[in-house]
Amino acid sequence: MVSLSKFALLTILVVFQLKGGNSFGILKPIVHMYITNNFTTGEQLGVHCKDKDHDIGYRSIRFAEPYAFKFRPAFFIPNILYFCGFTFSNEFHHFVVYDQTKDEKAVKRECHWQINKYGPCRINVLVNPNSIECFPWST
Structure with missing residues (x-):
């Protein structure tokens, strides 16, 4: 009986993780x-x-x-991936603004992007407000 209840609990936790990553919401800070x-x-x-x-x-x-928006990174499996589409001057571009597997350690609680015609730039205001990393548009 004990091993069956442990299996059931593990199954529930995995299902919550796959449904949106909020099964352990209090352990990960909101971004x-x-x-x-x-x-x-x-x-x-x-x-x-x-x-x-x-x-x-x-x-x-x-x-x-x-x-602006907020979300909570996944606890068990780092699977959060936010992407955005940008329209201006009859152009459309897209870009991944948050990939938990790459960004979780760098971003922590805030993620700031400035969008320019040539591409998005991330500013890490928590480390250094003058720290700007720019990227080309995704193709």
């Missing part, structure tokens, strides 16, 4: 994601972010305006 329009031309930026279980939705943001 706050901030995506900011950095087009100095005053152009609006369309942003639509989602992961496999959550669609954050579409918003059109003006210069220096943030698109």
Whole structure:
């Protein structure tokens, strides 16, 4: 009986993990994601972010305006992957803004992105507000 109840508990934990990673929610800090329009031309930026279980939705943001959301990284298996689509000037680009397997140690509790025409730039404000890492658009 004891081994059967341990198996049942393990099965429940794995199912919660695969359903969205929140089975041990109190053990992982919430990550706050901030995506900011950095087009100095005053152009609006369309942003639509989602992961496999959550669609954050579409918003059109003006210069220096943030698109913000929060989520909790998975505890058991690092499987959180948020990607966003960006529209501006009749162009569409996409980019992975959070990949738990690569970003969990670097991001901790906040993730700040500035979106430019040439690509997104991540600013690690918790380590150094002047630390900017820019990337080309995904192809």
